[in-house]
Amino acid sequence: MTKTITKSNKISEGSRVATILIYCCIVAICFVTIYPMYYVLILSLSEPAAAMTMKVYTIPKGFSLDSYKVLVKDAEMWRAYLNTILYALSTTVLMVLTCVFAAYPLTSKKLRGRKFINTFLLIPMYFSGGMIPSFLLITQLGLYDNPLSMILPSCFSIWNIILVKAFFSGIPETLREAAKIDGANTYQILFQIYLPMSMPIIAVICVYTIVGVWNSWFNAMIYLPHTTWQPLQLYLRRVLVENTRSVAQFLDPAEAKMLALKQMSNAQMQYAMIIFSTLPILATYPFFQKYFVKGVTLGSLKE
Amino acid sequence: MKFNRKTILASILSVLMVASSFTACSSGSTNPTASTGSSTASSEGLTTIRIMGPDPTTSVGNTEVAFSDWLTNGSKMYERLTSDLAKYGIKLDLNLIPYDQYATVCQTQLATGLDCDLMAVGPLDTLTLLNLVDQGKVQPINQIIDKYSTGSAKKFYTNGAGAFSMKLNSLKDGNAYWLTTITVADYNGKPTGMSMTFQIRQDWLDKLGLPMPKSLDELYNTLLAFQKQDANGDGAPDEVISVPLDSFGSDIAQWFGLGADTTYVVDETGKVTSPWYQPHVKEYIQFMQKLNKAGLLETSTQKSQKTAENKISAVANWSGETWVEPAINLPAGAKPAEFVPVIIKAVADQEPLIRMQRGSQNNDSQKYIVTNEAKNPEAIAKLVDYLCSDEFNMLSQWGIKDLTYKEENGVRTKISGNPDGDAMFSAAVALWSSDGIFPRYEVGRSRSEELKAVTAAGLAAKAKVAEQTLTYAHTTPQNPASDFAVPTKDEVTRINSITTDLSTYSSELLTKLILEQKSLNDWDSYLSDMNRLGLNELISINQARYDRSK
Numbered sequence: 001m002t003k004t005i006t007k008s009n010k011i012s013e014g015s016r017v018a019t020i021l022i023y024c025c026i027v028a029i030c031f032v033t034i035y036p037m038y039y040v041l042i043l044s045l046s047e048p049a050a051a052m053t054m055k056v057y058t059i060p061k062g063f064s065l066d067s068y069k070v071l072v073k074d075a076e077m078w079r080a081y082l083n084t085i086l087y088a089l090s091t092t093v094l095m096v097l098t099c100v101f102a103a104y105p106l107t108s109k110k111l112r113g114r115k116f117i118n119t120f121l122l123i124p125m126y127f128s129g130g131m132i133p134s135f136l137l138i139t140q141l142g143l144y145d146n147p148l149s150m151i152l153p154s155c156f157s158i159w160n161i162i163l164v165k166a167f168f169s170g171i172p173e174t175l176r177e178a179a180k181i182d183g184a185n186t187y188q189i190l191f192q193i194y195l196p197m198s199m200p201i202i203a204v205i206c207v208y209t210i211v212g213v214w215n216s217w218f219n220a221m222i223y224l225p226h227t228t229w230q231p232l233q234l235y236l237r238r239v240l241v242e243n244t245r246s247v248a249q250f251l252d253p254a255e256a257k258m259l260a261l262k263q264m265s266n267a268q269m270q271y272a273m274i275i276f277s278t279l280p281i282l283a284t285y286p287f288f289q290k291y292f293v294k295g296v297t298l299g300s301l302k303e
Numbered sequence: 304m305k306f307n308r309k310t311i312l313a314s315i316l317s318v319l320m321v322a323s324s325f326t327a328c329s330s331g332s333t334n335p336t337a338s339t340g341s342s343t344a345s346s347e348g349l350t351t352i353r354i355m356g357p358d359p360t361t362s363v364g365n366t367e368v369a370f371s372d373w374l375t376n377g378s379k380m381y382e383r384l385t386s387d388l389a390k391y392g393i394k395l396d397l398n399l400i401p402y403d404q405y406a407t408v409c410q411t412q413l414a415t416g417l418d419c420d421l422m423a424v425g426p427l428d429t430l431t432l433l434n435l436v437d438q439g440k441v442q443p444i445n446q447i448i449d450k451y452s453t454g455s456a457k458k459f460y461t462n463g464a465g466a467f468s469m470k471l472n473s474l475k476d477g478n479a480y481w482l483t484t485i486t487v488a489d490y491n492g493k494p495t496g497m498s499m500t501f502q503i504r505q506d507w508l509d510k511l512g513l514p515m516p517k518s519l520d521e522l523y524n525t526l527l528a529f530q531k532q533d534a535n536g537d538g539a540p541d542e543v544i545s546v547p548l549d550s551f552g553s554d555i556a557q558w559f560g561l562g563a564d565t566t567y568v569v570d571e572t573g574k575v576t577s578p579w580y581q582p583h584v585k586e587y588i589q590f591m592q593k594l595n596k597a598g599l600l601e602t603s604t605q606k607s608q609k610t611a612e613n614k615i616s617a618v619a620n621w622s623g624e625t626w627v628e629p630a631i632n633l634p635a636g637a638k639p640a641e642f643v644p645v646i647i648k649a650v651a652d653q654e655p656l657i658r659m660q661r662g663s664q665n666n667d668s669q670k671y672i673v674t675n676e677a678k679n680p681e682a683i684a685k686l687v688d689y690l691c692s693d694e695f696n697m698l699s700q701w702g703i704k705d706l707t708y709k710e711e712n713g714v715r716t717k718i719s720g721n722p723d724g725d726a727m728f729s730a731a732v733a734l735w736s737s738d739g740i741f742p743r744y745e746v747g748r749s750r751s752e753e754l755k756a757v758t759a760a761g762l763a764a765k766a767k768v769a770e771q772t773l774t775y776a777h778t779t780p781q782n783p784a785s786d787f788a789v790p791t792k793d794e795v796t797r798i799n800s801i802t803t804d805l806s807t808y809s810s811e812l813l814t815k816l817i818l819e820q821k822s823l824n825d826w827d828s829y830l831s832d833m834n835r836l837g838l839n840e841l842i843s844i845n846q847a848r849y850d851r852s853k
Contacts, residue, residue, distance in 0.1 A: 049611070049632045052607070052608070052611040052632070053608050053612045053632065055612070066365070070365050070366070135414065136414070136415070144415075221407055222407060222411060225400045225404060226399075226400070226401075227401055234404075237403070238401060238403050238404075241403045253623060253624060253753075255731070255737075255738065256624070256626070257624065257625065257626045257731070258362075258729065258730055258731060258737070260626035260627070260630075263607075
């Protein structure tokens with residue numbers, strides 16, 4: 001006769017203890033995630049003197065929109081905003097086009113060398129030449145100090161091609177065959193059958209690309225030495241970097257004074273700048289949240 | 304094989320795709336900003352000089368003004384500069400890079416090839432510059448001046464205020480490959496730098512009826528009294544002093560006869576030494592430990608916040624500084640804040656030192672080279688002639704008469720309200736020389752005028768004591784590195800390999816000793832560690848550099 005040992009779980013699924021623990025963790029994570037942004041917001045709205053002390057924790061101390069007023073009058077900031085919107089839109093359109101046009105032929109089993117091309121695409125996904133070869137390539141292509149250096153290198157992604165390919169592979173092959181029987185050519189199959197069915201993955205790619213381009217600044221720092229075509233995040237970085245330079249490092253009192261005065265006038269502006277540059281993403285995120293979540297699962301390969 | 308339209312199109316696209324991967328493999332110039340014409344081609348009879356440099360900015364009220372704004376907004380200052388240069392037969396072609404990006408752009412330009420005649424290379428380290436010299440990418444500026452200068456530059460750098468700078472910037476081959484910013488300020492006709500001192504809150508001393516401390520014990524008791532009697536009136540004993548703990552540049556260290564950096568020159572003997580070898584270094588650390596134990600030291604990284612919160616009772620700073628007091632939020636009815644310098648004799652057999660800028664200061668953090676792309680050295684010499692002229696000096700420091708300054712009976716006063724003047728005076732000098740495209744030659748800067756400005760800012764007590772420090776006899780270099788000649792390649796390689804670890808060890812050790820996280824009883828082992836890390840070798844390298852500079 002076998003003995004059955006049963007253990008009773010003190011914390012089991014659906015139990016009150018588990019629920020309370022999970023909710024506590026979620027609240028803590030929400031607080032840690034949301035509070036820094038809220039802190040920056042209330043600092044940007046407080047009186048400048050209170051903002052310099054940084055002792056503003058729950059509600060703004062005083063109320064001042066001076067830093068926002070200075071910001072909206074800054075033509076350079078608006079130019080940077082426009083540049084970022086231009087880069088985000090054009091890169092997204094090109095990204096969708098390159099991903100779709102690269103992924104579609106790879107789903108055709110009749111493509112010669114398909115396995116070789118798949119492997120060929122995977123290698124640069126893991127390895128790249130590094131910054132210096134990339135810089136030399138961009139300059140030799142004549143893209144240095146050119147806004148196209150922000151668009152062209154970012155307008156394709158092997159990972160996104162694989163995502164789209166995986167999605168296309170999930171569409172039944174019989175649909176393609178049926179369309180062929182009905183007399184559709186390759187382009188008609190792609191544009192009139194595959195694309196309309198692929199809106200979810202295209203939305204995912206658009207969302208990830210827009211957020212990625214919106215936040216990028218490093219390529220601009222390397223390839224755009226003049227402010228005319230620089231994006232918003234590089235402008236923000238400029239404001240923040242100026243405020244972290246130490247006055248004590250200056251060997252001349254006149255230069256120390258200049259930086260100290262600049263830091264005093266920039267002290268609150270950096271917070272306003274952070275809010276300003278994040279506003280579009282904050283405003284649009286609720287509408288695209290489901291696509292972020294979908295993007296995590298859509299990456300799983302189905303063949 | 305059937306050759307239908309689809310196959311032909313697919314073949315053409317495949318060939319195009321493969322061919323496009325070779326487009327970047329050209330053997331042509333990799334230079335990202337290659338000009339189409341000759342680098343200094345004459346135009347309208349003027350020779351163009353291409354200059355690459357940072358685009359400095361300054362704050363005027365709530366707005367930022369950049370040098371590039373002068374170019375685009377029809378600045379009278381820039382118009383005057385270009386018309387002056389036209390008289391010398393020169394026209395400028397400027398490539399201005401935002402200041403925060405300039406270091407990155409310098410390095411990428413080096414990777415792809417220089418494409419300018421004159422370039423600001425402050426962000427580049429000495430080893431990189433020496434490599435550029437070895438590669439023939441930099442022309443010797445002293446030879447250009449000797450051969451082509453028609454007067455001002457030759458006089459300035461041979462017998463004038465710039466002679467010491469040319470000597471300090473010379474390499475072992477006797478040539479100087481870069482120009483640096485020069486400040487020659489005078490006080491009563493004598494070259495005098497500005498001092499740095501320990502400064503205490505005079506308004507708190509007045510509020511609590513305390514005298515200016517004259518000894519270390521009095522200083523300690525005064526700082527304690529600030530806390531116990533709540534000098535800032537916020538109800539908490541939070542009044543602290545803000546001095547660096549990780550370096551000897553605290554101005555308190557100087558009272559014990561210590562220099563400001565890991566190695567420095569003792570002016571009286573001309574010998575390079577280290578504060579770690581000085582007889583009273585332990586007493587300094589013990590005094591700082593006493594301050595720390597009493598909770599009188601600012602040990603967080605929140606100096607700016609504490610300044611704004613009116614919690615700082617003393618600082619180590621330039622004696623004539625005027626920018627800390629306005630940042631303090633005072634309670635209603637409080638007397639205006641004022642930090643006033645104080646010098647205390649800390650030990651019986653040592654006169655207290657103060658950190659002092661050299662009267663003739665060579666600021667080698669701002670360097671300018673003539674590249675091998677400059678095909679017209681005569682034009683470069685003419686430009687340097689203009690930069691060394693009184694005309695340029697006046698334009699850079701004062702601007703345009705009756706526009707940015709007025710002169711009555713030989714006395715000049717600034718005119719505010721003019722945008723060019725406001726930008727210039729908030730930067731202390733014209734924007735092209737404020738760590739910009741031209742080296743700054745501040746010759747004839749008057750310390751008396753500077754101190755008048757301190758008084759005008761409502762800091763009369765500070766100005767009075769600061770003026771006394773200008774003639775103080777016992778000083779140590781405020782910037783020890785400015786006394787040393789350019790290192791050779793071997794020296795700079797050794798310096799780079801030594802200073803990384805040694806500087807970290809020295810600053811951590813000093814901080815831990817002050818905070819009593821390490822004991823003074825293991826002193827010998829600390830010195831032996833620093834020797835192992837190369838302190839003695841660094842001292843001998845810097846001694847050799849100092850000897851060459853004389």
